[in-house]
Amino acid sequence: MKSRQHACSLGSLVIVATAFMTQLPANAQDQVVIASTGGAYDRALKEAWFDPFTKDTGIAVTIVSATNAEMRAKAAAMVKSGNVTWDLYLDGEIQSASEAHRQVTEDLTTFCARFSTKADLAANACEAGGALLQSTATLLVYRKDEGAQAAPETWADMWDLGRFPGGRAFPNFDDPWRVLAAALLADGVEKDKLFPLDVDRAFRKLDEIRDDVTLWWKTGDQSVQGFRNNEYDLGQIWLTRAKAMKNDGLPIGWSYKASFLVGDRIALVKGAPHRDNALKLIAFWLDNPAVQAKACDVLSCTPPSTEAISLMSEEARKSMPTTAEIKDSVIIPDAAWINANAAMLLRRWNNWVR
């Protein structure tokens, strides 16, 4: 008697479970799943991009939060196991040009064709590896001092402990090319001849400053807390974080003469369950300068559309690099070289830094 009851309840459980399983995709027709890095970044994208998109199309946007590295690993695992639940995820400009990225994401070349005629979009706004979400800089920041004669401007100044005393901060988040490139520029390598990086020379230059590096930051938050706590006076950090500190009233300045510009791309996962909706979401971003302007006003990023830049607030535009600065000093990294040498760079870096 008892066992029959159990069998009964088990049976109904299976039925309920199956009902749920069959119902889910039906409900999920009008949605799109995007993985992003969470926090303030997600909030800005949701307000400026996802919410207007849902209002316009009726397609709900589900946001999944993860770090960039987790996203990469998880998307790869999904594609390998054939169980894809995400449609889109955000990845760095450099990573999205890699072979590993190509194996996990759909080539967008055909989709991108229609955007090539749009005059307001940057030339690299839509590429095989993904559509450009925004670009932001990693650059030299310094503590503003009332009595100081001059402010540091170049990477050579970062190495000049006599003129600019104080602790230094560099990133240590498993992507070491920025630090090596800064060392080479400080050592007198010309901007045009920076890549391929002379790794040996870079480490020799880094040896000079090593004892004065008081912070090797792994997370953006560490770079902020470190500045607040006087852990360092000159550092290589993200502009988005520097801007946030300035908004909080901290005495921080930065120099575009020592900066690297790197973008974030929106990538389409191979076998995405809501592929059409996902492409609509990408198009909504690229087609709407107002949407881009609203997001980048909050995030202090550079949107892919020049029209969007002109729509941004005066305040936000002031912290963006000017066209002349981009031409003369902002470094755009050689993604192909960095990807081809990623394992070597990380191995050499691990050996040096520990």
Added chain:
Amino acid sequence: MMNIQASVQRPSRLATITRPRDASRFAPLTSWLLTLPLVATFAIGFLYPLAKLVTLSFTNGAESYIRLGQDALYFGVMTTTVVTAAAVTGFCLVLGYPVAFAMTRLRGKAALITAACVFVPLWTSVLIRSYAWIVLLQRKGIINDVLQDAGLSVHPLKLLYTQSAVVLAMTHILLPFAILPIYATLRTLPPDLARAAANLGAGAVRTFLLITLPLSLPGVFAGAILCFVLALGFYITPALIGGPGSMLMATLIGQQTTVLLDWPFAAALSTVLLSDALLIVFLFRRALSLSKGFHNVH
């Protein structure tokens, strides 16, 4: 874990009479059937993924292992990892034993407060506890403020992003894993033994060293193994609190898994870490049972 049985006395004849449903009364087949769900869970949830991991590490033959052997980095990081884990285990035992001992003696409110002090951190997220250490240790943190206000140091000390900070925070996080097994063992010791020792003229120190401590060693061993194995795999705490010098194996495995997406190599690193852990646990057990002649340490 493995010596919970050890602390339980073998059932005497009396126990068999008073507890009719003793495990030994079940037929062997029934016993097997009863353990089947556990065995199946273990096989599917633990052994199968582990076998997959080891297989993955041999994707390109032994290539991953050759690469691993050729670079001194991996041996160096492995050494740092083992030394860190051993130091953390040592501190956990030294700090945890007195707490466990006190817990068996305390009564009423004091017992409750002590238990809360052990359990509440255990229920708090590792991430939050790591951030709490940042608040304490940073340059303008509480510890530096107190030191400077007291005139003990002129400039703020560099406490955060050091290897000592990592050991400190890991000890704090793993302390309950040392306290609880020791407490469990101490509690089962009949108070008669200590009383008998006192009767025979032993002082408190002698009673502790000759009676209580040796009998509690299975708990110490269990706590040590738990702390050590958990410490070997620590990832978040060294990342947040450590400097570039506190690079541990988990950091390298994370790099290979998420940054370079070289999973066969990540699997090889994990396999090496796992075999090292097993080897050390085995040697530790051997050393302990040989030196003390402990037959009840399984």
